[in-house]
Amino acid sequence: MIVPIKGKVTYPITLDPSVWIFDDRKIEWELAFTDGSNVLEDDENDLKRASERWEKEVSEQVKPPVNRSIKRYERDKILKSSYVIPLEDFLNHAEINADATEAVLIREIGNVTIPLVELFNSYFLFSKDGKPLRTDGPVHLYYKDGTNKNNPITHITGISIQ
Numbered sequence: 719m720i721v722p723i724k725g726k727v728t729y730p731i732t733l734d735p736s737v738w739i740f741d742d743r744k745i746e747w748e749l750a751f752t753d754g755s756n757v758l759e760d761d762e763n764d765l766k767r768a769s770e771r772w773e774k775e776v777s778e779q780v781k782p783p784v785n786r787s788i789k790r791y792e793r794d795k796i797l798k799s800s801y802v803i804p805l806e807d808f809l810n811h812a813e814i815n816a817d818a819t820e821a822v823l824i825r826e827i828g829n830v831t832i833p834l835v836e837l838f839n840s841y842f843l844f845s846k847d848g849k850p851l852r853t854d855g856p857v858h859l860y861y862k863d864g865t866n867k868n869n870p871i872t873h874i875t876g877i878s879i880q
């Protein structure tokens with residue numbers, strides 16, 4: 719369930735999709751291909767609810783188990799949602815050589831070569847309905863523009879930068 723990035727990089731790295739569920743960079747699959755306006759509204763609504771909760775606690779001196787409720791909500795959400803993570807940070811950490819132009823997605827069912835620019839503008843799906851991608855994973859590649867939203871590149875077990 720690991721995905722190495724190797725080839726024309728300064729630092730070959732190994733990605734472990736099983737820990738990304740705890741990563742703050744993860745994005746819900748449904749929100750990954752939107753323009754971001756819904757995400758901003760959701761953030762504002764969350765902030766407003768938190769502010770109202772704070773005001774109520776301060777004015778009434780009520781101390782409900784807020785942290786436990788939030789944790790339970792997040793846990794339930796994680797166990798039911800599908801998540802993607804942007805690849806750009808990982809690729810930047812590997813420090814790709816200036817002469818590299820393409821990436822070979824290593825797969826059990828045949829490798830796929832894509833331009834390096836497209837790899838930078840991609841997501842890895844690592845969790846579907848709260849579960850790791852065991853049968854056709856460990857990750858699926860989606861382009862950020864959503865052009866392959868219905869037909870992702872699956873069975874990816876590694877990336878070789880060429």
